[in-house]
Amino acid sequence: MVDLLNVAYKNHFAVGSYNVANSEFVEAIIAAAEAKNSPAIIQIHPNEIGLVGENFVAYVRQAVALAKVPMAIHVDHGATLQDCMIGIHNGYNSAMIDASALPWDENVAVTKKVVEAAHGAGVAVEAELGTIGSNELSTEGTGVNKILYTKPEDAKKFVELTGVDSLAVAIGTRHGHYSHVDKPELRIDLLEQIHEAVDIPLVLHGGSDNKDEEIRKTYQHGVAKINLSTDMKTAFFKQLRQNLIDNPDAYEPDQMMPSARAAAQVVVEGKMDLFNSTDKAELY
Secondary structure, eight states, X not given: OHHHHHHHHHHTOOEEEEEOSSHHHHHHHHHHHHHHTOOEEEEEOHHHHHHHOTTHHHHHXXXXXXXXXXXXXXXXXXXXXXXXXXXXXXTOXXXXXXXXXXXXXXXXXXXXXXXXXXHHTTOEEEEEESBOEEOTTOOSOOOBSSOBOOOHHHHHHXXXXXXXXXXXXXXXXXXXXXXXXXXXXXXXXXXXXXXXXXXXXXXXXXXXXXXXXXXXXXXXXXXXXXXXXXXXXXXXXXXXXXXXHHOTTOOOHHHHHHHHHHHHHHHHHHHHXXXXXXXXXXXX
């Protein structure tokens, strides 16, 4: 993950990090990455591991190992040291510890423990400072109603104290769809200040439903990883629902899944263009 993000950071593009909850999404992401000659990250939230089981990670590792482009596997929003340790033991390349809702001292302490354990196993660590917004239809269990923006001076101190490899920052994004809340404007000015304060790759959570022109500005100011889940899943399940309407008696996965997977792949390919990661695999 360190190598993956450092190249993006230096070359002003972002690697998309896509949440998966079944094999259909894994295949769609890898197919998109190979079609676009783009690096990519597959991330699994603890909620999703609870759905698919830890053995699923072995399949993901094999799929990533056989991919023709650079890829990594990431623990998304681990809430505890245990969440991250499960990822480390299961062969992830990277783990996120999200203790951002805790007081400063506790966030620093928990993050330092994760960094110590992960770095000892050659695993990268992402942390979060500030709080990302969350919408009512998001089930990640992360984010808050009110966004608490990351302060540049806090980001600098946090990175120095913890030794994290990347930092998720709060500049106005939300998890899930924005249909139930006002669409926030991204604080690009704040992102610039954070980028000046710290010298590691930054991460943007809540990559769905934001304005394209704002997203394009983020990787010019230190963002090297953008998380994407809602847009991709929405396309997949919208198509799957339509399949069920059109074919109410269908029951075979090979009747129902291919077009849904293709719909998700189209979204992922579009995001790779947006994140400027298309044709960047050759940089590795």
